[in-house]
Amino acid sequence: MGRKISDFALTRRHFTQGLAATALAGTVGLPSMARAESAVTFLGWQGYDDPVAFDGFLKEKGITLNTTYIGNNDEIVAKLRGGGIGQIDIVTPYMGYIPLLVKLDLIQPIDESRVPNLKDVMPIFRNDPNIVVDGKLYGVPFTWGGGPMVYDPSVIATPPTSWKDLLKPEFTGKVGMMDDPLGNMMIGALVATGTQTPTKLTAAQLEQTIDFLIEVKKQSRVVAASWGDLSDAIARGDVAITFNGWETMVKFCADKGKVVKYTYPSERTHAWLDNYCIAKDAPNLDAAYELCNRVISVEGQKRLAEVALQAIVNSEAVAALPEDIRALYPYGEIEDYGKKASFFGFPPVEPEGDLTTFSDWLKAYERFKAA
Amino acid sequence: MTALLKLRGISKRYGDAVAVQPLDLDIFAHDFVAILGPSGCGKTTLLRMIGGFVAPTSGTVEIDGRDVTRIGPEQRPTNTVFQGYGLFPHMTVRQNVGYGLRLQKKPKAEIADRVAEALRQSRLTEFADRSVTALSGGQQQRVALARALILRPKVLLLDEPLAALDLKLRHAMQDELRRLHQEFGGTFVFVTHDQGEALSLANRIAVMNAGRIEQEGDAETIYTAPATRFVATFIGEANLLPGERKAGQVKLEAGPSFADAGADEPVTTVVRPKAVRLLRAEEKADIEISGSLTEVVYLGDHIKCVVAVSDKQDVVVHLDVAVAPRPVVGEHVRLGWSIQQQRVVSA
């Protein structure tokens, strides 16, 4: 689903292989359920199991991991509903999905006393309104990111202050977009409709949003398939500025020998937060809590930041990062982050007044794709 | 009378290998010519140079007064029946036969008439709309002939036309070819390594060996007056008697000598088994020689005797089956033949 989620969560680890997302689209079923004691069944993005699995931690705790990778967040819903309850322990949804999972009664609240490392998680993540439903915490946030405007300072000395500036003639043919439906539409809605809640759009607002995206597309040379491909296009000089982006592109481009910067335009952008959630009736509850605690431990977080270049949530771990890795994300001004990039969440999944649903969004997005 | 087809100094080499040595050949209108020789002697290469499929290394090809050396087969007044026939499997018999006329953009009605006539002449009418892949070997052969003849070529070239057929069919097709040659009245040149086929079909034969034409002439001359040792052995059976010519006198190793004009050199005297007689007592012959009979075989239309005239030399004699008394093995016999019936060639 959406943003970082479908295309990028995968590709952030496989950014040189832009295809991973599509190649995985038809994922296989759950692994065999024949299990030993504490054989945890994990359903999530490829690489999201690495911070708990990379060293001797699992062995020490007597846990084995049955891992099934997903290609999009819908698979979490589909697999839990299709017989996964009572089988699956851990799922890794985008924060915008958590209210839906709760509503469908597919995940259980987190007993915070069993996740002591939560105390080190920065409040902006720990208190994200999406992951708290009816006052109860339903997810352990562990990684995040935003959608800044990335640009090539050798071509663009002073970056624009508004997303709208991309429509100016001087940028014609220099813009690169990312094929990220949710992220694009949320930014588009902020700019085109002036709304402050870009997840709640009427049909007319949705049309305005798509119209705006199509205008941006006319200015672009490429709608990239992955963050790696978008970085590639900047690094090769095919585009000079992006609509929607990811902070980590700085590193991707640096690896290709290109210095790029990013900025957050005045209309703000969207941000995302991925979580470990415990499925309802998880058969290995104790082990599941061990993993939830481990993924936000200093070791697990450092691993995530240093190897996968993900943004992390544990302030102790941030302090322990090497300088160049820490510089990838605006950790220093994290409390202000919300003024630049917001964790908007998710459009309605089922009809809600005159608001458009996520299916409507995807349908509308095809008009942008086909334009 | 000038020749219809003139080859002058024509040759072909492939790298260092010479397939055809520089040679001349004249072929006259209405001739049925056989190019005869053992495998690999260059027959096909020669024929393909006439047809335009192989560019000669040297020399010229002239047809009906026109030098065609540099033009391709599509423009030469020749047509070819290929060894594998080269029929078009995606066409019916009728379409195959009409192919050349269609390329010439003749009116539809004319094509239809001429194709129907050609099919009738080749007795293919009942197969007209069949695919050529559904025909027997002999029928395919007739299609290939009809397809080439319908264009009324000045020279029809055939490469081993009968080689793929079984014996019985081969005889039938020989008759067919003879008939077509007569009806059509054209000039046919065919390649064969079968001397019987050459003798029975052709009025003129060019005998090839190792890229050269050793002798060219009518069938009877070739048989009775072979110009070289090779021609003598390749066509029919022959006794070869080595000897030496000195001062107009030939002395055979086996004994006899006789007068024969020519340079001083080693020679071979060729005499056909049929020309050799068993001499009765007192009977005389130009050349006489004696030896002992080592073999007598009854072969239906003649009796074959082998006579050892020296340690190294046998002479084969063909006797009429009516001969009486029958000679017996071990008997001492005298052999003889007339000087007209022998041929002296360079050794």
Next chain:
Amino acid sequence: MESRSNYWLVAPSALVFVALFIAPMAFFVVLSFWQVEYFELSTEPTLANYRDVFVNYWRVMGFTVAVATATALLTTFLGFVFSFLARFRAGQWAQALLFIVLITLFGGYLMKIYAWKTILGNEGVLNSALMAMGIISSPITSLLYSPQAVVLTLMHFSLPFAVLPIYASMRGISDAEVEAARDLGAGRWPILSTVIVPRCQSGIVAGFSFVFLMVGGDYVTPLLVGGKITMIGNLIAPQFGAQFNWPLGAAMSLVMLLAAVAIIYLFRFLVALGSRP
């Protein structure tokens, strides 16, 4: 008795055929008449998906068919020329030529795509060379991220699939056939049009079909070298993923498949028409 035992002999292959081809296809057809609403599959038969295809997707589908047709025609032509050279002109080098075509099958799909990106980009090999030679002063930006780039990349990828069937059918043509045609008065073009093309019909149609189907269903090349280009595969794939609308995806696939079959039959008809004796 005997005929019955013969039926038993074909039973395994018939089963495989049904299991591998018929059953999934039938499932797709049935699926395309269903609908998904809010993660629930409704099996109430409806034509809504098809209406959707014709109302909302016909432009992308048309564009896809156009790109696939252009690519397939060009690739088939190239494949024909290549096969012709290998069969009739290359002599002892024929094997080497074919080997070159075959090794382009290795190296995979992505390598080719990235190779073309390197060649066609603003700072790519081609633009750099042209600028170094002083032929252009600023990069030609339309090389990469354009329909041409998509067609070029797909041609490169699919060329072996056109060459192999065409070359195979050309090998069936004996030298004697070609010589006979010349002998009967056919020049270069008549030989091609009356002998070689008609004799390669099945190979040509097979090559065209392979390429067309591969291109028509491709959604990776447009993503990576097409820039903003969307082909129908790019809209079908998410129906089976993010959009979770398998019935619509099935309907789109089936309509595209029918379009492909129609184009292939049309092509076959035209080739046959051009090959009439």
